[in-house]
Amino acid sequence: MKLKNIDILSERIKEAVLNNEQIILFGDSDMDGVSATVVAKEAISNFAFLSKKELKISAYFPDRKNEGYGLNDVVSAYIIEKYPQGGLLITLDCGITNFTQIKRVRAAGFYVMVLDHHQPVKEGLPEADIIVDPKQEDDDYPFKDFSNAGLSFKLAEELLQEKISPLFKENLLELVALATIADMMPERDENIDYIYQGLKNIENSQRPILKAFFTIYNPNEFNSKRDLVHRINSCFNFGAMDDNHVCLLYHILSETDFELAKEEAKELIEENQRRVLEINVLTDEIKLLIETKLGNSIIFEGSPNWGIEYLGAIASRLSVYYDKPVFIYQKYDDFSRGTVRLPKKYDAVKAMESCSNLLITFGGHPPAAGFTVANNNLERFRLALISYFNKENGK
Numbered sequence: 271m272k273l274k275n276i277d278i279l280s281e282r283i284k285e286a287v288l289n290n291e292q293i294i295l296f297g298d299s300d301m302d303g304v305s306a307t308v309v310a311k312e313a314i315s316n317f318a319f320l321s322k323k324e325l326k327i328s329a330y331f332p333d334r335k336n337e338g339y340g341l342n343d344v345v346s347a348y349i350i351e352k353y354p355q356g357g358l359l360i361t362l363d364c365g366i367t368n369f370t371q372i373k374r375v376r377a378a379g380f381y382v383m384v385l386d387h388h389q390p391v392k393e394g395l396p397e398a399d400i401i402v403d404p405k406q407e408d409d410d411y412p413f414k415d416f417s418n419a420g421l422s423f424k425l426a427e428e429l430l431q432e433k434i435s436p437l438f439k440e441n442l443l444e445l446v447a448l449a450t451i452a453d454m455m456p457e458r459d460e461n462i463d464y465i466y467q468g469l470k471n472i473e474n475s476q477r478p479i480l481k482a483f484f485t486i487y488n489p490n491e492f493n494s495k496r497d498l499v500h501r502i503n504s505c506f507n508f509g510a511m512d513d514n515h516v517c518l519l520y521h522i523l524s525e526t527d528f529e530l531a532k533e534e535a536k537e538l539i540e541e542n543q544r545r546v547l548e549i550n551v552l553t554d555e556i557k558l559l560i561e562t563k564l565g566n567s568i569i570f571e572g573s574p575n576w577g578i579e580y581l582g583a584i585a586s587r588l589s590v591y592y593d594k595p596v597f598i599y600q601k602y603d604d605f606s607r608g609t610v611r612l613p614k615k616y617d618a619v620k621a622m623e624s625c626s627n628l629l630i631t632f633g634g635h636p637p638a639a640g641f642t643v644a645n646n647n648l649e650r651f652r653l654a655l656i657s658y659f660n661k662e663n664g665k
């Protein structure tokens with residue numbers, strides 16, 4: 271049993287490598303998206319190496335802070351301009367809802383393949399050439415809840431078959447394990463196996479940046495290896511970009527020099543300490559603000575001063591603390607961009623689908639999602655959510 275279309279995705283990539291076509295990876299810029307991109311890139315590189323072929327491959331990511339999630343208008347225009355000849359574009363950890371942009375890049379001569387683990391929306395699927403998404407309706411693969419890095423690993427196995435060496439496999443699975451944990455995917459079925467295999471020997475990782483973290487951190491200061499892994503993930507959760515639409519995290523996970531990796535790990539640890547402080551301050555500020563509104567069925571707040579990059583972590587905390595759906599957003603001039611976390615019994619995607627006419631974009635997973643909304647629809651959005659959750663609560 272295979273994921274639907276994973277074999278034709280792999281065949282098309284092989285063909286591209288053998289014909290020396292330009293391959294462009296487009297990943298989301300969080301830990302899962304970047305790991306998915308690194309795993310795919312290393313698997314394709316390994317296939318090219320074994321086939322004695324030169325590889326033309328590059329990777330890009332959205333600047334979530336300034337452009338929004340996924341294959342947005344800014345990056346798709348950038349890619350079209352940079353590759354007038356077209357090429358093979360693979361979206362990872364995004365794409366399944368990028369209808370207009372996929373249409374546009376295909377019209378510009380790109381062959382577009384989507385490798386995404388997000389839930390397709392009820393409007394259907396984008397007009398891509400090949401779509402791999404375990405959550406598409408007619409995919410019969412029994413397990414659905416892979417991280418996107420897990421999907422890239424499936425691609426690696428398909429590309430390399432028996433040529434995938436045990437060491438290389440373990441190296442990829444370390445990233446898959448971190449990404450599965452970072453993306454909060456359920457620890458069931460194949461995810462259990464990926465996490466077990468990926469963490470088994472991660473302290474001796476062949477990947478310089480991972481080895482560096484395990485050299486700098488003293489494992490005795492953590493309750494468990496899992497706690498240390500959470501800390502490393504939080505250090506990776508910084509979202510910065512270079513000037514060419516590439517995530518710094520992509521460079522860091524691909525770093526081959528151990529001494530440089532050690533310097534980078536030290537900087538990431540310092541940066542993480544700063545971020546934790548900022549998150550604590552903002553969380554307290556938001557708690558104070560909602561003290562008077564605790565009768566409401568949801569938490570719905572925003573401010574121009576709340577950096578979107580902190581809101582995921584804050585929303586997670588608030589949702590656990592108050593046991594309520596949390597919608598918090600950064601307000602820009604005309605629109606607001608926000609993040610959603612909710613207790614297990616609810617579904618963020620369904621909640622927003624129920625009022626999708628009010629939103630510019632939305633997407634994500636049942637427990638964690640995001641949205642963009644025009645400011646003149648904020649109040650209508652809030653009221654629609656309240657009525658949706660009142661209904662869910664049987665009121």
Ligand SMILES: [Mn+2]
Nearest residue numbers: 302363418453
């Ligand atoms: Mn993901």
